[in-house]
Amino acid sequence: MKKQKHELxxxxxxxFSRRKFIATTGAAAISFTIVNPLLARGYQANSKIRLGMIGxxxxxxxxxxxxxxxxxxxxxxxxxxxxxxxxxxxxxxVIPKNKLxxxxxxxxxxxxxxxxxxxxxxxxxxxxxQAAAGVDAGKHxxxxxxxxxxxxxxxxxxxxxxxxxxxxxxxxxxFQTRANDFFIEALKRVHGGDIGEFAFGEASYHASFPFRRQxxxxxxxxxxxxNQLRAWGIDRALxxxxxxxxxxxxxxxxxxxxxxxxxxxxxxxxHNVRGDLGNxxxxxxxxxxxxKDVGITFSSRQFENKSAGGIINRMFGxxxxxxxxxxxxxxxxxxxxxxxxNTKPIYQEGAVNNIATFFKNITERNYENDTTSPGVLSNLxxxxxxxxxxxxxxxxxxxxxxxxxxxxxxxxxxxI
Numbered sequence: 001m002k003k004q005k006h007e008l009x010x011x012x013x014x015x016f017s018r019r020k021f022i023a024t025t026g027a028a029a030i031s032f033t034i035v036n037p038l039l040a041r042g043y044q045a046n047s048k049i050r051l052g053m054i055g056x057x058x059x060x061x062x063x064x065x066x067x068x069x070x071x072x073x074x075x076x077x078x079x080x081x082x083x084x085x086x087x088x089x090x091x092x093x094v095i096p097k098n099k100l101x102x103x104x105x106x107x108x109x110x111x112x113x114x115x116x117x118x119x120x121x122x123x124x125x126x127x128x129x130q131a132a133a134g135v136d137a138g139k140h141x142x143x144x145x146x147x148x149x150x151x152x153x154x155x156x157x158x159x160x161x162x163x164x165x166x167x168x169x170x171x172x173x174x175f176q177t178r179a180n181d182f183f184i185e186a187l188k189r190v191h192g193g194d195i196g197e198f199a200f201g202e203a204s205y206h207a208s209f210p211f212r213r214q215x216x217x218x219x220x221x222x223x224x225x226x227n228q229l230r231a232w233g234i235d236r237a238l239x240x241x242x243x244x245x246x247x248x249x250x251x252x253x254x255x256x257x258x259x260x261x262x263x264x265x266x267x268x269x270x271h272n273v274r275g276d277l278g279n280x281x282x283x284x285x286x287x288x289x290x291x292k293d294v295g296i297t298f299s300s301r302q303f304e305n306k307s308a309g310g311i312i313n314r315m316f317g318x319x320x321x322x323x324x325x326x327x328x329x330x331x332x333x334x335x336x337x338x339x340x341x342n343t344k345p346i347y348q349e350g351a352v353n354n355i356a357t358f359f360k361n362i363t364e365r366n367y368e369n370d371t372t373s374p375g376v377l378s379n380l381x382x383x384x385x386x387x388x389x390x391x392x393x394x395x396x397x398x399x400x401x402x403x404x405x406x407x408x409x410x411x412x413x414x415x416i
Contacts, residue, residue, distance in 0.1 A: 049140075049362060052077035052110040054130055055121030056089035063121055063144075064093055066351055072359040077113045079106035080122075081229060081414070103415050111137045117170075117362065118142070123232040124240050125149050125409055128156035131171075135160045140170040142358050146248050147173060147379050149240035151403040154376050154383070161372030170361045173375035176350020177253055179357070182330040182341045186322060187256055194336035196319030201257065201296035205250040206309040209302055215276040222277055225413040234278025237409035241280045243269070243389070244382040247300045251385070252378035253313045253324060254288070254296055262381060263289045264396045269389035273303040286385045298385065 051073045053064045057080065067073040077099040078089040086100040101109040107130045111118060117140035120130050124146045134141045141164065147157040164171035177183045189195075209215075214231035221227050232238035239245040267286030274282045283301040290296065296315075311326035320334015327347070331340035360366070380401065387403075388395045 048072055048074040049359065050074050050076045050114065050116045052079065052113060052115035052118050053089070053093075053121065054079045054107045054110060054118055055123075055144075056080035056085045057121070059144075060119075060121035061089050061092060063119060063351060063355075064089070066348070067119065067355055068093065070352075070355050070359060072363070073117075073355075077101070077110045077115055079110035081106065082226075104411065105416050107133060111139060115139060117358075120144060123229075123238045124245060125153075125232075125238045125407065128153040128160070132156055132160045135164045135167070135169060135171065138167065138169065140164075140358070140362055142172050142174065142354075143375075144174050145252075145375070145379075146240055146244045146382065147375055149237065149244060150405060150407045151380065151383060151401060152406050154379050157379075158372060158376045161369050161376075165367045165369045168365070168367050170358060170367060171369040171372060172354060172358045172361065173371040174351065174354045175249075175252055175371070175375065175378075176346050176354070177249065177324075177326060178256065178371070178374070179350045179353035180330075180343055180346050182343055183253070183324060186324065186330050186332060186338055186340055189332060189336065189338055190257060190315065190317075190322050191259060194320065194332055194338070195315065195317030195322055195334060197317055198258075198290075198292070198294045199316045199318065200294060201254065201313070201315040203250045203254045203296055203298045203313050205247040205300040205311050206305070206307070207246065207300075207302055207311075208304050208309070209274055209276075209282075210246075211276075211278070215274075215278065218277050225410065228410065229414065231278065232409075234276055234280050235409055236279050237407040239280060240382070240407070241269075241386055242300060242302045243281070243284050243386045244379065246302065247284065247298075248378060248382050249326060250300075250311050250313055251298065251381050252374075253326075254298070255378045255381050256374065257313065257315050257322065258290050258294070258296075260291060261377065262384065262397050263291060264394050265289065265385045265388040266394035267298075267385070267389050268392060269386075273301075281389070284385065284389055286389060288381070288385065 051067055053060055056078045064075050068075050075093045078086050078095055079101040080086045083102050090100045099113055118134045119142040120127055121144050128148050131141050131143050148154045161171045211233035215234055218227050218231040265286055265288045269281040269284040271282050282303045286298045288296045313324045315322045320332055322332050324330045327344055329342055332338035384400045
């Protein structure tokens, strides 16, 4: 949840510190589609979807502005633990003070405030509980990644998605790459056999440190529960560690390419470079093993470095190679080449596309909610990799998905 704006630059370390990059919203406006009252569940022609935002930090406010720019939504409420964040959110989105809620249970008040839908942009630890509460209350749910920090949380989100479909509600998980035309076409061709039989792959996410300001705040008073919550990005239980909170983007592409569950993972991680007070790793190095002996190497770092950074995936096959880069080129080289294109605008473009899809699904009564299963799978892949690195041994998928272990942050002393 950042407030600073950065230009996305291909293959530069700072460029891929996504949490520092907040794009402008001017180009995001999408013309408002008149709603057919016979198709729209509970919506009159030309009416707007009343949306409440849970999580009003930098990214939450940015996303809210994109929802507003779409034209089909009315931002009517905001909820965040911190008073200063909801106050700023209310000023920028013109929300009355009686529709701004604070405290750990602020989301319950927002859900009961007369909204049609909620967008969940809080720290990942809170996502399963808040998404479930939205579905239970009959609200459509727009859920940011990662969906959870542990296996029970992933299972909860999967249940919420299924329940939403059963109750004629929309449930969308926001991954930018899966809403990009170049990625979609390239993966369609790969799954159609254009690069042949898979041999091996590579995945990497190298970025600078996006939580420096929060880290400095924590140093000023490390015993403060509120400071710990503000610095959620460097807390394992609140964020899921960098492999789940940030690296999920490249691991989601890996999971998308493979289109099946991995067999196992092994590798390492550490906190050797940054020197901050958090307990998150600053790097991971892993090998994921898939059926038919397909191995995929994965590496990530989250610290300043002079070398080129990026969010990159490659899959080598018997007929060619798929190359993708978040904010860079997507293409296929080989017998069945695909020129693809540059995904530089993907950070904002992906969110805009998903916001439009969420609106379309709601107004056209499309309750398939087909982002749930792949979103859950990718999140579980990050957890398997994290467990392997923590335990310094090979872990099996079949064992990981049985886990009942929950990550619990220290919330003692925080206001309800």
